[in-house]
Amino acid sequence: MRVSTVTMYEQSMNSMNRQQGEFLKVGQQIASGRRVVNPSDDPQAASRAVQVSQSLAATEQYGEARVSARNALAQEESVLDSVGDAIASAKALVIQAASDTLSDADRASVASELRGVYETVIGQANAADGNGRYLFGGYRDGSEPFVRAADGSVSYVGDASARQVRIDASRLMSVADNGETVFRSVHPSAGYVAEAGGANAGSVTFAGPRVVDETDPGFGGAYEIAFSVTGGSATYSVNGGPAQPYEEGSAIEFGGLSLTLKGAPADGDRIDVDLAENMNTDLFATFEKALAVLEQPAGTDAEKAARGNTLSTVMREFDNSLDNVLTTRASVGARLNELDVVDSVAGNRALNYEQALSDLVDLDYVEAISEYSLRQVGLQAAQKAFVDIKGMSLFDRL
Incomplete structure (x- = not known):
């Protein structure tokens, strides 16, 4: 050929x-x-590499979300720390003002200091993050979550939800708590609170209530202690029950609780006792109550008794609000710890993805x-x- x-x-x-x-x-x-420069170099490896790359990209994206979540939670934790300190300072001022040795002028001075603490708490409640979003406003960012009305009362206008961020494929985490939960709620374990019912005309004051028997069948219910005075003889009844003779300085027991009473009641006076979650749970309303009695001079025995009872109730409410803030802060700390754990797991996962990708396409x-x-x-x-x-x-x- x-x-x-x-x-x-x-x-x-x-x-x-x-x-x-x-x-x-x-x-x-x-x-x-790279061993696989073009898909035609190894079609099977190239296809698997695309899937691994997508998984690695998603892991990195969740990592960025965790950075954002950590920043938000760290800011909230800092604000809650300040709020807790403010509530503790407010309670110390109320204890100081409750002393019988202070004059009306002294109490007015304490009230001025307490009002400064009050303004600080309002400012912290309306704190914003670096992106202009309010920490305690939920998903509503257009206005401050707490607004003050003309009469001085503070109301919550934020969202009832808590902002959430997906920090991993299977974990959606709250990165903020709404103001209703932080400033207008109490922990379920807050216990009982006593409060003078209406405008009592007598000088009776109370201390407590104190829990003496949680196994009592009536424990957990609400109680109304009503006083009746006839012919100079005072009696009381609990929830409309039989009249009992009133003895000043003695403790009365009901529903597993004990309440110590002092002073002379007037006919029709009333003391209400109920679980804290059913009473006032608004921290700002507690401030307003304390300021109202401290800024108003008390001349009569009835006015002094009303002031003492109000301050006693305020101290218990401050305790409950502080416990609630500390509980929320503990929850924030737990979420920050969880972010560290998820970071560690995601880091190991990313290393596995990178190793798998290297085995597929690297040279x-x-x-x-x-x-x-x-x-x-x-x-x-x-x-x-x-x-x-x-x-x-x-x-x-x-």
Whole structure:
């Protein structure tokens, strides 16, 4: 069979082009550090690499979400710390004002200091993060969550929900608590609170209530202690029950509770006792009650008794509000700890993804350099063969 010169040229060119293509491919792999530069290099590995890359990208995205969540929770924890200190200071001032040795002027001075603490708490309740969103406003960012009316009362206009962020594929975490939960609620374990019912005209005061028997069948219910005075003889009844003789300074027991009474009641006076969650749970209303009695001079025994009872109730409400703030702060701390745990787990997961991705597409440089040298020799051989074949001619023999 006769082999034409064109055929030899074509075969030599094809061989040289093939060797050059293989040589360039290995060079591209070495330059990029990847075994799979194009999907056609290894379709199966390329397909799996896409899936692993997507999982790795999602893990990194959740990591950024955790950074945002950690910043929000750290800001809330700082504000709650300040609020807790403010409530503790407010209670100390109320205890000071409850002393019988203080004059009305002294109490007015304490009230002025207490009002400063009050304004601080309102400011903290309306605190915003670095993005202009209110920490305790829920999803409502257009206005401050706590607004003050013309009569001085503070109301909550924020959202009832708590902002949430997905920190992992299977975990949706609250990164803030709404103001209703922090400033207008008490912990379920807050216990009982006593409060003078209406405008009592007598000088009776109370201390407590104190829990003496949680197993009592009536424990957990609400109670109304009503006083009746007839012919100089005072009696009391609990929830409309039989009248009992009133003895000043003695403790009365009902529903597993004990309440110590002092002073002289007037006919129709009343003391209400109920679980804290059913009484006033608004921290700002507690401040308003304390300021109202401290800024108003008390001249009569009834006014002094009303002031004492109000301050006693206020101290118990401050205790409950402080416990609620501390409980919320503990919850924030638990969520911050959880973020650290999720970070650790996500870090290990990301390392596994990166290792899997490396096994699929990364280059073995030792093997690639050996291949590179081999392809280089093959290309040089093809080029030399082409030169030799091109030089073959019968005219050189004539």
